[in-house]
Amino acid sequence: MEDSTFTAQNVINLSKDIIFVKTEAKKDTVISHRYNIAGFPTVILMNSSGEEIDRIYGYVMADTFVTIIEDYLLGINTLDDVKKKFEANPQDVELAFRLADKYEGRRAYDSASLYYSKIVELDPEDQKGKSDDALYSLASLELRKKDYLKALDAFKYFMQKFPKSEMAADAELYIPYCYAKSGDTTQALELYQKFLTSHPDSPDTEWVQDKIKELKPSTDKTD
Amino acid sequence: MKTTIRAGMILLLGLIILSFCAKKAPNKIEWAVSLEDALKIASEKDKPIIADFWSDG
Numbered sequence: 001m002e003d004s005t006f007t008a009q010n011v012i013n014l015s016k017d018i019i020f021v022k023t024e025a026k027k028d029t030v031i032s033h034r035y036n037i038a039g040f041p042t043v044i045l046m047n048s049s050g051e052e053i054d055r056i057y058g059y060v061m062a063d064t065f066v067t068i069i070e071d072y073l074l075g076i077n078t079l080d081d082v083k084k085k086f087e088a089n090p091q092d093v094e095l096a097f098r099l100a101d102k103y104e105g106r107r108a109y110d111s112a113s114l115y116y117s118k119i120v121e122l123d124p125e126d127q128k129g130k131s132d133d134a135l136y137s138l139a140s141l142e143l144r145k146k147d148y149l150k151a152l153d154a155f156k157y158f159m160q161k162f163p164k165s166e167m168a169a170d171a172e173l174y175i176p177y178c179y180a181k182s183g184d185t186t187q188a189l190e191l192y193q194k195f196l197t198s199h200p201d202s203p204d205t206e207w208v209q210d211k212i213k214e215l216k217p218s219t220d221k222t223d
Numbered sequence: 224m225k226t227t228i229r230a231g232m233i234l235l236l237g238l239i240i241l242s243f244c245a246k247k248a249p250n251k252i253e254w255a256v257s258l259e260d261a262l263k264i265a266s267e268k269d270k271p272i273i274a275d276f277w278s279d280g
Contacts, residue, residue, distance in 0.1 A: 001275065001277070006252055006275070007251070009248075011252070012248075012249055012250065012251060012252055013248060013249070014273070015249055015252045015253060016248075016249060017270060017271075018270060018271050018272065018273050019255055019261045019264050019265045019268070019270050019271070019272045019273070020252045020253070020254050020255065020261075020272075020273050020275070021254060021255040021256075021257065021258050021260070021261035021272060021273070021274050021275070022254055022274075022275045022277060023257075023258055023274055023275065023276050023277070024277060024278065025276040025277065025278050026278050028258075031258055032276060035274075035276070037276045040276065040277055040278040041275060041276065041277050041278075042275075042276040043273060043274065043275050043276070044272075044273075044274045044276065045271060045272070045273055046265075046271060046272040046273075046274060047271055047272075048265040048266050048268075048269050048270055048271060048272070049262075049265075049266065050258075050262045050265075050272065053271065069273065073271065
């Protein structure tokens with residue numbers, strides 16, 4: 001954001017009417033905690049009293065950034081706005097997904113899980129193309145909460161439902177990761193090895209090999 | 224002829240005044256030094272705040 005979005009003239013122009021401030025989140029932990037920062041970059045638009053209007057979670061290009069901020073200032077696409085729209089259209093998968101995503105960006109994981117589950121319930125066959133994403137996100141949220149057994153079950157369920165999803169390879173990696181974190185090193189090693197065989201050109205090969213090295217001593221001890 | 228020159232001069236004068244009055248577009252963002260500082264300025268000027276939470280790793 002620093003080298004691209006914040007140096008674009010259309011973003012600079014916003015600074016005529018908006019006060020800009022940078023916060024190094026890992027140093028200003030009190031402020032980061034107060035605003036429930038889930039990851040970086042996170043940009044929060046606040047009113048003049050410091051109350052959050054809404055946030056942008058992750059990197060966005062300058063044009064998108066300006067559009068989102070201008071919309072937020074008009075009350076468009078904010079959390080409250082999307083909530084109202086979903087209340088009026090409770091079968092709308094797209095709105096449910098936007099709500100889940102907004103809650104996840106605020107570290108409100110229980111609310112995010114609620115809406116991701118709603119998506120799977122509304123569209124179990126993934127006709128809208130959001131259910132695989134929602135199931136994967138549900139598993140990832142368990143991982144964020146460090147509940148490795150729940151995450152393991154959720155990733156397995158995801159693989160069972162959507163084995164051809166573009167997120168399947170990542171899920172295949174998280175399954176042995178969850179086994180390892182839950183203490184089942186043998187199963188973790190077996191699945192990591194299987195991954196290397198089935199995905200010889202994966203960009204994650206090195207990461208998997210490192211994980212195998214980390215786990216090997218502990219299994220050698222048990223043998 | 225005189226009328227054309229006078230009209231031209233009025234137009235030129237108008238353009239000069241306009242260029243002085245127009246708010247100059249900033250060429251970079253002036254960042255507040257801290258969130259506390261930003262909140263103070265925002266409250267005084269009744270302006271919203273954009274807070275960028277970043278991390279280098």
